[in-house]
Amino acid sequence: MDDFTQLAAPVTETQGVKRKAENRELLYVYETAPMALVCAYGEGNWNRLSDAIFWKYISMPTKTGALWGTEYASKSAERRGIAANRWLQVQVAFCKYQKLANVRSQNEVMLPVAFREALYAEIETILASLEYLLAPKKERKREGTACLRAAAQDAEVTPATKEPITLDAHAKKIWEWIDQPCSRVRMLMTWQTAGGLPFTAGVHFRITKSFKQFGNSASTPDTPNVSLNEFQDCIKQRHAAGSDGITTSSDKSDF
Numbered sequence: 001m002d003d004f005t006q007l008a009a010p011v012t013e014t015q016g017v018k019r020k021a022e023n024r025e026l027l028y029v030y031e032t033a034p035m036a037l038v039c040a041y042g043e044g045n046w047n048r049l050s051d052a053i054f055w056k057y058i059s060m061p062t063k064t065g066a067l068w069g070t071e072y073a074s075k076s077a078e079r080r081g082i083a084a085n086r087w088l089q090v091q092v093a094f095c096k097y098q099k100l101a102n103v104r105s106q107n108e109v110m111l112p113v114a115f116r117e118a119l120y121a122e123i124e125t126i127l128a129s130l131e132y133l134l135a136p137k138k139e140r141k142r143e144g145t146a147c148l149r150a151a152a153q154d155a156e157v158t159p160a161t162k163e164p165i166t167l168d169a170h171a172k173k174i175w176e177w178i179d180q181p182c183s184r185v186r187m188l189m190t191w192q193t194a195g196g197l198p199f200t201a202g203v204h205f206r207i208t209k210s211f212k213q214f215g216n217s218a219s220t221p222d223t224p225n226v227s228l229n230e231f232q233d234c235i236k237q238r239h240a241a242g243s244d245g246i247t248t249s250s251d252k253s254d255f
Contacts, residue, residue, distance in 0.1 A: 024066050025079060031066050032086065033058065038196050047195025081135070088134040094189065095123045095130065111188075119184040126177055126185070129170040132162070 029035065037044050046054055059073035068074065071083035097103055098119065107116055177183065192198060212231070217224035 025071070025074060025076075027066050027069075027071060028064070031062055031064055031069070033070055034090075036062070036069060038199065040200065042200055043195035043197040045195075047193070084133075085135050088130055092127070092130045092134055095127045095185065098123060098188075115184060119188060122184050126174065129173045132170045133167065133174060135162075 037046050039045070046057075049057075058069040060069065061067055062069055071079045071086075074080055074083075098107065107119070111119065212226050214224045215226040216230075
């Protein structure tokens with residue numbers, strides 16, 4: 001199974017019937033932790049749990065039929081490797097993101113000089129190891145003429161170029177980094193993550209901003225923007241509904 005892209009999951013109507021446990025080792029994309037832990041209302045409770053309690057819950061079977069919420073909970077080294085590769089892919093991306101010119105400029109404004117210097121020094125220390133440990137994306141096995149259409153893979157990222165002894169050395173370095181004291185990279189990730197709150201707030205803000213500019217495009221294409229009066233009216237209408245729900249669907253709550 002591919003570590004990074006969506007796995008086709010069959011969609012069935014449960015009609016309120018409890019789904020049978022599938023005892024499935026693989027995780028569909030919607031079952032992976034980044035998707036499963038996002039809270040639509042703001043900060044996820046997982047952000048305030050101890051590591052022991054967090055692991056207890058994340059290693060339990062899911063309601064959708066998977067044996068666990070992370071492949072790390074498997075006893076299989078190969079399955080645990082899939083979980084590690086999922087992490088390595090985004091950890092590499094996070095470090096590289098901090099090195100983008102516009103992000104560096106933002107960090108110069110937001111982060112103290114000493115913290116920023118330590119952050120980029122740490123990235124330079126671990127990034128090469130993270131990249132070396134990242135296994136190539138799994139590709140579907142091709143046969144016949146399909147082999148001719150397959151994208152050529154860079155020789156530098158093929159498994160044959162990764163020596164076990166070198167993998168062990170880089171793995172040791174990263175394994176020790178995971179809980180080394182005063183990691184600026186980990187501090188920045190934790191601060192920016194905030195239990196998913198910035199993501200949830202950012203998504204809703206982006207929708208609201210688009211609504212302000214184009215919310216009326218379906219009804220009045222020539223004047224798509226939403227006026228202040230319209231915005232004020234929708235705020236007042238929601239307050240008028242109180243805690244009894246919206247009249248057209250009183251059984252639904254907004255949060």
